[in-house]
Amino acid sequence: MSRASSAADRLRGSALGITAGLIGWFVLVEVTSGILQGFYVPLFSDIVTALGVHDSDVNWFEAAQLLLSALVVPVLAKLGDMYGHKRILLIAAILTAGASWWLAFAGDFWSFLIAWALQGFYVVWLPLEIALIFERGRRQNRGVSLTRRAAGLLVVGLEAGAIIGALAAGRIFAATGGDLTLTLMVPAIVVTLVCFVIWLGVPESEPSPGRRLDTWGFVILAWGLLLVTSALVYMRLIGELDLGAGAWWWVVALLALGAAVFVWFVRYELRQDDPAIDIRVLRRPEMWPVQATAFLIGISLLGAQGPLSTYAGTDSSLGYGLGLDATGRSNVIGIYLVSLIVGAILFAVTSRRANPRLILIVASTMVGVGYLLFIPFHVELWQVLLNLSIAGLGSGALVGALPAAAAAAAPQGQTGVASALTNTTKTIGGTFASAVFGVVLAAGAGIVASETAAALGGYLAVWAICAAGGFLAAVLLFFVPKVAFADEMPDEAEAVAGESQII
DSSP: OOHHHHHHHHHHHHHHHHHHHHHHHHHHHHHHHHHHHHHSGGGHHHHHHHHTOOGGGHHHHHHHHHHHHHHHHHHHHHHHHHHOHHHHHHHHHHHHHHHHHHHHHOOSHHHHHHHHHHGGGGGGHHHHHHHHHHHHHHTTTOHHHHHHHHHHHHHHHHHHHHHHHHHHHHHHHHHTTSOHHHHHHHHHHHHHHHHHHHHHHOOOOOOOTTOOOOHHHHHHHHHHHHHHHHHHHHHHHHHHHTOOGGGHHHHHHHHHHHHHHHHHHHHHHHTOSSOSSOHHHHTSTTTHHHHHHHHHHHHHHTTSHHHHHHHHHSOGGGSSSOOOOHHHHHHHHHHHHHHHHHHHHHHHHHTTTSOHHHHHHHHHHHHHHHHHTTTTOOSSHHHHHHHHHHHHHHHHHHHHHHHHHHHHHSOTTOHHHHHHHHHHHHHHHHHHHHHHHHHHHHHHTTSSTTSSSOOHHHHHHHHHHHHHHHHHHHHHHTTSOTTTTOOOOOOHHHHHHHHHHHO
């Protein structure tokens, strides 16, 4: 064995150990993120009672957090590229911890709403983690493959945390004798501890020198996102509250203004030397299909969970629905989350040898097939579980694959913002779907025997839209070059040079 080959092997082994340790810390961070996403949902009824509000007011929690995440994630990701991803990750964790403590002691609706929105800073954790892993792996030209495998493991931690949070919330609430404040202190303690994990266990990335924050670019982007997401939230409220046909003019006006602002944003960014979001990078054939896929998968991943839960609870005497109680519906969601975990594990295992572009196409197709099967097969519980499992396997793989693919397609110094954009587009897709699905299901309510259940046609439309999103994503991914997302193979001289830099 030559000296250069031996040096390259030592470099790979050393970097793999460093990255494995880094992934271990990040799995803990993602478990915490999952706990935040799963812990509060079973407690919503008790939270509503404690705050003295109506059940429908819970929708404002989600809307506020979606708005904040859409606005701050691109900014924080860019700051991570500029000043170091660990630094911004730690700041985001501290802000999340502060908001979590605020939630525990919030005594009124508006205080709780503000704290809930601020807790949404956790959504930037995963993109920053992907950027940190990718930047460390890039040093020996293995950033892409390491990031793909790591992303799958991080998603496993995320979904496992969601299950832990959902299962623990009710039990802790019962153990504390129904003390909501004590119960809500648990996730606050967990987030506080993870701040120390990040501070002590995570190494910093190399900031990109000479960068600047395109403040006006982010301001324009924020206004565009605010207008579009506001229109979508308002659209959903129209369906839920039956505000009348005149309310649709506001939706159209907000969407038109949002589209105009985005056109302005694109033109402005093309004139900047260091733009907030590099439109030229987004136009690359290995980037735009990834971002489009994130939007399309967000339709089913984030937007279809509400319809799934209501369908599972619909009285089966109507000729559809499963007629499950709260425990049964929780079990259905639990099986879906397990399928997401399995999909993420399979992605982590197969990504080492399989073509990453092919993995994305197959995963998107599985989402489409899973939801398409709902149209003929939806009466029996086993049919619903089978369909969800197929879609869940594909979704679990995509949750990890998309940020990793975006990081691989981004130039050096833009991995954070590229990864974060997949989260932003996925969130917008989920918000869009939630709004549309709310209108579709509300349109059929009251025409069936129960007077409250949505008509079967509404659910069929939801599943058809989710299936179309999966299949369209698979088609768009064929436009990605076949060699995209692959590691660059270093020659022996580069390996030795890299080793000397590390030593």
